[in-house]
C-alpha cells in the first residue's frame with residue numbers, strides 16, 4: 001500500500017511521514033520510506049546519520065532496469081518520468097523495491113530511499129522534476145499489496161501536482177495546521193483530488209486545544225481523519241534529543257495507529273492506476289517530452305498491458 005504525505009510547507013509532512021513509517025515498522029510490517037522532497041529532512045527524523053545515495057543520481061540505471069525488454073522503449077533516453085510499463089518491462093515487487101541497493105535501513109527496520117538534494121546542476125524546473133521522476137518511475141512499476149507499505153514524503157504545496165506522482169497512491173494524507181492558510185491549502189487539494197479520484201484524508205497537526213479541533217472540523221468536515229497535538233517529544237527531538245516512539249504522547253501514538261488502520265482499509269484500484277499512468281504520460285508527452293526526446297512518446301503506451309499483480 002502506498003501512502004503520500006502532502007501539505008503546506010512546514011505543516012509537518014516529514015515529521016508525520018517519519019513517525020508513521022516508524023510506527024508501521026514497530027508493528028512488524030515491512031516499510032519503505034521515500035523522501036521525494038529535495039530538502040532531505042526525512043533521514044534526520046528517522047534517525048539516520050548518513051542519508052542514502054540519491055535516486056536522482058542513478059536515473060539512467062533505474063530506467064535501464066525498468067524498461068527491461070519492452071520493445072516500445074528502446075533506450076533510457078527515450079524513457080521519461082511518466083513512461084508507463086508495458087509488456088517486457090520489469091515490474092518491481094515490494095521486496096525488490098525494499099532491497100534496491102541505494103537505500104539505508106534504520107535500526108527500527110525502516111528502509112529509506114531519497115530523491116536527492118538540490119544541487120548546482122538543477123537550475124531550472126525540468127531537471128528538478130526529472131529527479132523526482134525516479135520516484136514516479138519506481139512507483140509506476142511497483143506491484144505492491146496489503147501489508148506492505150511505501151510511505152512518501154512529498155514536496156510542499158501544489159508542486160506535487162506538476163506530475164502524475166500524486167495519483168500513484170492508495171491514500172494521500174494531507175497534513176493541515178488549524179489555521180486559515182492551512183485550510184486554504186486543504187481546499188485546493190480537495191478539488192484536485194476529487195478531479196482525479198484520489199483517495200484523500202486530512203490529518204490535523206500542531207493542535208493545541210479543543211478549539212483547534214473545532215476549527216478543523218468546521219473547515220475540513222468529513223475529510224478530517226485524525227490529528228496530532230503539538231508534541232513536546234517532537235520538539236525535544238528537534239532540539240537534539242533522540243526520539244523513540246515510546247516518548248510520543250499517547251494521543252499522538254493513537255493517531256498513528258488510526259492512520260495505519262485507515263490505510264489498511266483502502267482498496268487497491270489498479271484500473272485507475274493504469275488509466276492515469278497512460279493519461280499523465282500523454283499529457284507530459286504533448287507538453288514537453290515529445291519535443292525533448294524527439295520521438296512520439298504516446299507510442300510507448302501498450303494497449304495490451306494489464307496493471308496489477
Ligand SMILES: Nc1ncnc2c1ncn2[C@@H]1O[C@H](COP(=O)(O)OP(=O)(O)OP(=O)(O)O)[C@@H](O)[C@H]1O
Pocket residue numbers: 007008009010011012013014015016037039041155156205206207228229230231232234235238
Ligand atoms: N506535532 C508536532 N509537534 C511539535 N512540532 C511539530 C509537530 N509537527 C511538526 N513539528 C515541527 O514543525 C516543523 C516543520 O515540520 P516538518 O519539517 O515535518 O514539516 P514539512 O511539512 O515537512 O516542511 P517542509 O515543507 O519544509 O518540508 C519542524 O520543526 C517540526 O519539528
Ligand SMILES: [Mg+2]
Pocket residue numbers: 013014015037039041153
Ligand atoms: Mg519536509
